[in-house]
Amino acid sequence: MTIINWIISNVLTQAAVVIGLIALLGLALQKKSVGEVLTGTFSTMLGFLVLSAGSAVVQASLTYFGDVFNFGFGLTGTSGALVASIEGINGQAMNELGLGGSIALTLLGIFIVNIILARVTKFKYVFLTGQALLWMSTLTVVGFFFTGLRGPALVIAASILGGIFATMMPAIAQPIMRKIMGSDDIALGHFCTIGYLVAAGVSKVTGDVDHSTEDVKLPESLSFLSDTYVSVWVVMFIFYLVAAIAGGDAGYQYYLESIGSSSSLHWLVACFLQSLQFVVGLYVLMSGVRLLLANIVPAFQGISMKLVPDARPALDCPVTFAYAPNAVIMGFIFTTIGSIIGMFLTMAIPGLPIVIPGVMSNFFAGGTAGVFCNAVGGRRGTIIGCIAHGIFIMLIPAILGPMLAQVGFVNLTVTDVDTALAGMLAMLPGLFG
Template sequence: MELLQDILTGIANNIFNQVPILIGLIALAGLLLQRKPFETVVAGTVRAVVGVVILTLGVEIFVGGLVAFQAIVASAVGLEPPTATSTLNDFLAGAGSAVPLIIAVGFGIHLLLVRVFPAARYVYLTGHLMFWMSIVIAASLVEVFADVPRTTLIVVGAVLIACYWTLQPLWVAPLMRRLMGHDQFGLGHTTSTVALLAGYGSRALRLGDARTHDSEKLTLPRQISFFKDINVSTAVIISVIMIAAIAFASPAVVEEQMAGSELLPWAWGLTQALRFAAGIAILLFGVRMFLAEIVPAFKGISDKVLPGTKPALDIPVVFPKAPTAVMIGFLSSTVVFLVCMGVFAATGWFVLVPPMIMLFFGGGCGGVFGNAVAGWRGAVFGGVVNGILLAFGQWISWGLYDRTAPELATLADPDWFAVGWLVLGAGNVLAPLGAAAPWIIAGATLVVTVAVLVVLSRRGEPVTSSPAPAPAGADAPADAPAPADAPARSEAPSSRPPSRPGKE
C-alpha cells in the first residue's frame, strides 16, 4: 500500500502538477495513436510543450508584476492583511499531504466517467488547478471532519474532485461555444462561476447586443485610438495605476518590492507595467502555438481511447478571442474590488487583500464571456461580478478555513468558494452521522453526477458535437486552432505551483 501511495504521489507531483509534461504526454499519445510519422510525432509534441512553456513564461512575467502591485496597492490604502494561526504550508505538511493521492485517484475516476457516459465529453487538463481545487476540497473536509481518516479523505476527496472535473466543462459549454464559435476544446478552469454569471446575467439584464457593442469593434476618438492595441492599452493603463499606487504607498514597502533595484521608484513602476504588457503578448502567442498542436493531437485519444472527447483547457485559451474585453474585465474587476476594500475597512468588517492575479484572470474571464453576449457592457458586468465575488468570498472564507489554510480565501477563484462552501455546508448538516458523513457526501455527489450524465445522454443532446452560433457580429474565429483532422501547423500566428504563479 505504501508503495502504491508513493507511485501515485510521484505521478501527481511530476505529471499533473507539471503542465508542460502533462500536455506533452497527451500530445505524444494522441499523435502515436494516429500513427503519425516519427518526425510529425516529435515535432508536434515538442511544439505543444514549447507553446505551454511560452504561455507559462508570459504568465510568470506579468504575475510577478501583479504580486508587487498587490503589495503596493495594499500599502497605498493603508491596510495590513489579516493574520492567522494556521497556514497553508502547515496544512500541506499534515492532512494536506493526501492531496497528490486525491489528484491521482480522482483523475482515474474522471476518465472512467468520461469513458462510460456519452454526455461526458471533456477531459480536464488544467493541471495546476487540479492541484489547487484538490486542496480546497481536502481543507473543506478536514475543517468539518477534523479526525477524518487518511483513506477516507483520499477516496472521498477523489470522488468529489472527479465529479467537479467532469461536470464543470459541461455547464459552461454552451457559453464557450457561443464565445469561440466552435467546440474543438472546452474550458477547464475555476472561474466558470464568473463565466456563467457574466454570460447569462448579461443576457437576463439585456445589457446590450454582442454585434452592436462588441468590445473589439469599439470606435474611439482618433487621439486615443491607440487604446485599440491591447499591448499599448495594457502598458499605458497599468503604468498609470502603478505609478499612482507608488506615490501613496509606504516607501519601505516600495523599496522591498523593488528588491535592491537602482532605479527611481517611478521608473521601476513604469518598467513593471511594460513587463506586464510584454507578458500578456507572450501569453497570447503561447496560447496560439499550444492550441495549434494540442487540438489535432488530441484527435488520436478522441478516436482511439475516449471516443468523442475533447480537451478542457486553461482560461488563457479564450483570451485571444477578445483581448480588449479581457482588459475591460480586469479593470472593472479591480475597481470594484478596491471599492469593496475601502467599504470593508471603513465598516471594520474585514481587511481585504487585493488578489491581483485572480482579479486579472477572473476579470478577463468575465470580460470575454460577458462580451460574447452583450458586448463591452457585458465585459464590464463580468468584471464587476468577479470583483464582488472575490471580495465577499474572501471575507466569508477566511474564517471558514481558520483551522486549515485560511490563505485559500485570498488565493481563490470563485469556483473555490462555490465548491468549498457546498462541501462545508453538507458536512455541517451531516456531521451528527459521524464517520459515515463523508461517505454520504461522496455517494450523493456521485449519484447526482451520474444522473446528470444519464439524462444528457438519453436526451441525445450533442454536448460538444455542434457549435452554438457565434456571438452576433463574430466572424469565423480566425484565432481558432486548425480543425481536428487538419495537419499540425509548423508555426503559430503572430501548473500552477504552490505559489500560484501559473494560475489561470
C-alpha cells in the first residue's frame, strides 16, 4: 500500500511525468535508439511543462480579472451563492471525510479501466490529463460515498464510472476534433466535453460554417490587428478595462488582499500590465502546445502498435487553441456573457442556488467551446453557441450544489460538467434509496 501511494503521489498525479513515461514507452516499443528515446521523452515533458507554465501565467492574470470583476459587479460575499471550486471539494473530502486514500486509489483505478476499455472496445482513447482524472476521482468517490459504499467497493465503483467517462468523452468529441485538427491523431482529454457538444450543437443549428472566426477582414488602418497576439491583447485590454473601471481602486485592493500582496501601482496601470501578462501566458502556452504535439504523436505510435492498437492520446483542452485563436477569445467573451445570464437564471428558478461565474472555466472551457463552435458554425455559431455554453455551465453546477450540500459541502460546486454529471450519477442511488 505504501508503494502504491508513493507511485500515485509521485507519478500518477504528476501529469508531466505520466506523459514523459508514455512517450518513453512509445519510443522504446518502436525500438528507437537510446538517444532518440531520451530526446523524445525530454522534449515531450518539456512541451507539457511549457504549456503548463503558460497556463499558470494566464491563470494568474485571470485571478486579477476575476477578483476585480466580481468586486466591481457585487458578486463577492453573495449570501448562499455557490463557488465553483473542485479544489475545495477535494481538500474537504480528503481531510474532513477521510477519503484521501480512496481518491488516490480511484485515480489509479480510472487509468487502468481506461486502458482496458481502450484495448477491448472500439474506443481507442487514452486519457492523459492527470489533473482532470484527479477531479473525476474526487467527485465519483464523493458520490458513491454518499450512497453508503466504503472500502474496496467504493474504489471499484468509482473507478469503473470514472474510467467509462475517461474513455467515452474523448470518443464523443472526436468527430469535431477531426475537423479542428485536420487529422485523427489527437483526441480531447478534458471533462467539460458535454458542454462543448451542447455549444457545438447550438452553433451548428444557428451558425454559418462558411464564415470563420479566423477570416475577419480588417481595414488597412487596423492591419496591426492581423497579428494574433496583438489582436488578443486589444480585446483582452478592453475586457480588463471594463472590470477595472467597475472595481476601481477598492477592487484592486481586494485583489491584492486575496493574493496576500501589496502594490503602489494605480489600478489602471495594473489593468494594462495584467492584460499584457495574459498575452504572455497565451504565447508561452501556444509554444508548449506545438512542442508537445510535435513529440507526443510520433511517440504514441509505439503504444498504438503494441499495447492499444490504433490508440490516440486524449490531451488537455489548450491543444485546440492554436487552431483557432480568434475563436478562443470569442469563446471566452461569449461564454462569460452566457454565464452571467445563467447566474441570473439560477436566481429566478425556485430551488436553485446562485452560482458565481468562474473566470478560469470561462476562459479554458469557454475558449475550447469557441473552437468547437467555430468548426461547425463559424462566427455566428460561435457567438450564439458560446452564450448557450455559458448558460449550460451555470445550470448544471446549480443542480449539483444542493446534492453536494447533503454530503457536507456547503456553498461549493464544480463547473466541469462531465465531472459534475458523473458525481450526480454516482449519488442517484443514495437520493432515491
